[in-house]
Amino acid sequence: MILKMKTNFSSIEFLESIKNGEDSARDAIVRAYTEHLYKAALGQGLSNEQAHDVAHSTWMTFFDVVHRFEGRSHIRTFLFGIFYNKVSELRRSNLKYSQSDPIDEIMESKFQDNGHWKEGLPGDPERFLDSSQGLDIISLCLDELPELQKAVFQLKVVEEDESEEICNILDITTTNLRQLLYRAKSRLRECVERKSNA
Structure with missing residues (x-):
């Protein structure tokens, strides 16, 4: 020690x-x-x-x-x-992964033409994050992310590593990093909305 x-x-x-x-x-x-x-x-x-x-x-x-x-x-x-x-x-x-990613269709239905979300998170986001139920939902949703999206989200958002560092670690391009991060955030939001309204 x-x-x-x-x-x-x-x-x-x-x-x-x-x-x-x-x-x-x-x-x-x-x-x-x-x-x-x-x-x-x-x-x-x-x-x-x-x-x-x-x-x-x-x-x-x-x-x-x-x-x-x-x-x-x-x-x-x-x-x-x-x-x-x-x-x-x-x-x-x-595991065998599906060739199609249903998140694409889900995301199209969630965005307006100008790129903004059609609906926000349920209730007050800060109160949602402070609640134990909100944290449980976020934890469950993180566990549902595909492993590469989860790794990108963990390294970029949670650990706040630099993009170049993450690309080197995961052997991906900066374009892939942006796409994976976008998909991870989109999946999380979709999952949180779905579980919050269940």
């Missing part, structure tokens, strides 16, 4: 230590982020066993490729980029 508190994961010394495979550096970063990886995997809707597997697989890949980390972002961002790719790989291997 003391090691975890004293370690500066952004320092040049730590980055050199981790790239050189020093046990103390490996131990410090594993102790600091394993629980975060596990909880993030559960947040992605994975089972306990899958969450442990993804966390383990993330660490294996991280230590295989950390020598390529250039230090332009926080090492946590680099680690979670690997994590999101692992979750995507798992889902691709387990």
